[in-house]
Amino acid sequence: MSNSAPATIEDVARLAEVSIATVSRAIHMPDKVAKSTRQRVNQAIAITGYTTNAMARSLRMGRSNMILVLAPDIGDPNFSSILIGLENEARAHGYGVLIGHTQNDPERGLEYLKFLSSSQAAGMVLFTGHQPFGHQVVSERLPPSVAVFEPVFDSATPYVGVDDQAGGRKAAEHLLSYGHRRIAFIGDSKTRLGHQRRRKGYDLAMDAARIPANQRMVLDGDGTIESGRLAVEQLFMRDTLPTAFCCVNDATALGVINGLSARGYDLPRDFSVIGFDDVPQATYVKPALTTIRQPRSAIGRQAMALLLQNLGQTGSEHREILILPDLIVRGSVSEPARR
Amino acid sequence: MSNSAPATIEDVARLAEVSIATVSRAIHMPDKVAKSTRQRVNQAIAITGYTTNAMARSLRMGRSNMILVLAPDIGDPNFSSILIGLENEARAHGYGVLIGHTQNDPERGLEYLKFLSSSQAAGMVLFTGHQPFGHQVVSERLPPSVAVFEPVFDSATPYVGVDDQAGGRKAAEHLLSYGHRRIAFIGDSKTRLGHQRRRKGYDLAMDAARIPANQRMVLDGDGTIESGRLAVEQLFMRDTLPTAFCCVNDATALGVINGLSARGYDLPRDFSVIGFDDVPQATYVKPALTTIRQPRSAIGRQAMALLLQNLGQTGSEHREILILPDLIVRGSVSEPARR
């Protein structure tokens, strides 16, 4: 039992008085071995506490049953719930999940890639928005992978994520439905592709509402709280103010709320604000933030399903799965103020 | 280069016209091989793009150079910065870090334990506060491990964490130094051991200030935002109110601030609040939360150093390394209000 060295298949074989091959078969192809033998083997396994050495197994099989999830930032509020989706789906198929934290450091990414190439993991999920090795050219063939949350730049890696454009449109339409016409969009054209798509959704909604392009106030930030705060300051230097803020993400929206409150405005009476993502903080800010929710666990689930499915095939076709997000109504949107 | 199968040590050996043993030596004990040979080998490695198969290596050596970090909740705001400390230290010693997400599910914990016992990882770091397999009895000898953030219940696992008692005392003393005498402690005696120690620190400070025990208002919550809010409600049903709230952690403090603001009070004029942990949100709440900061990266660094050091030895003595936390002064503490 609690011997110093863990039991090997040989220990089991000896105890059950069979060959190691039979033990292996009893485990993996139970119908190929006589019932009486199977019982003896199972007993021996129970007694020795044998558990198959995954390392040897993977070495022999040239494939492991672990999936590596590469995240640049573990702390990202979007990460953990997507992860749970990934894990649950993986688990249902007999796979385990390991997380690699790259901190956006190409060297670390490369390290984890080695982990994959020595088949300690069978495939990978990318949160990074780019290949984990930066722009270096990597000689090895990349393992099966799928991107999540943000498509991988300049690559045919399949992608599963929220339908940003539809979400952006939904957000803008929600504001429009309350009668807002002067709706500022606080965007972010640089850091993420998805953010550009959200902007596109906003434009589409404004087009449909027949609001001319020159009446739209579009500011470009970088998706941080600070950038939301800054946008407020910039807008207050103009002649006309918006009645509502359509923000590219919740962080920006939080910054906007912050800036507006600091100026003494009462929300949502004076201004309406809508975000995108539905981060945990959205509930606690005052007023609670109306936002578009990332369908996180669905993204995780579908991404893992896609990856697992692609593990078998060689040439997996490029695919993009977009999931429609829901509008979460809280307290930060109301009718425009009379002025 | 970009052949289908990755290059093995044999490919390198063939190209360099030496035996595989020499290649291995050229890599791991360069001084044991003649300079000219070493050069040829290095060249061959460069050409083939060889990278040693970690799986085979670990199988042979019975030890890997990966450390597994087990976290019940990836989303915990304390997790990511401790992790970075862990990673940096590991990296400096040639180890990599993998994260296992247990979700407090003993089965998952057990799964990751198997990962360790087949020596896919050399040791583990526990964030869990308990052994990852719940209360099941596990036959195998546990791998070298170290606990972080929260000591492992009922076990001799070495622990590295903040000095909760000193921190709790520091917090209370800060309030006392502003002249507060009626200081409520919103605690949590159940979910974490560290929280009890913080309470102890509060008591020590109050003792030193000669405030009799029957004048202390101590409420017991569970360390959540909700529990902070609730504590406010309960206190307002009493005759005497505190002038300050000493909270067992930031979540509780956030709840308290929330509850107080909801009742229309102006902080910190009407009440002072202090937290513990310094979570990211502490900066954004209004007023910004004065708190005791978890020395997160130091914890990570020292924990990994301890683990790595214990990898060699067999019987590692039980040790507890406590790191003194700093007080972070923001805006939620001031003199007590005149009433």
Add this chain to the structure above:
DNA sequence: TTCATAAATGTAAACCTTTACATCAGGGGT
């Protein structure tokens, strides 16, 4: 020149599996 010794390299076993192939026994059909 001849040994003894050190330095450099090679050979082969071991780590723990999985699995193709070989073997063996027994059963059913002729």
Add this chain to the structure above:
DNA sequence: ACCCCTGATGTAAAGGTTTACATTTATGAA
């Protein structure tokens, strides 16, 4: 009585390393 087939099991190779031990070569002293 013989053959063929099936089902159950065993044998051994392979997967990519590291390393103890064996072997070869070079070095220096006598």
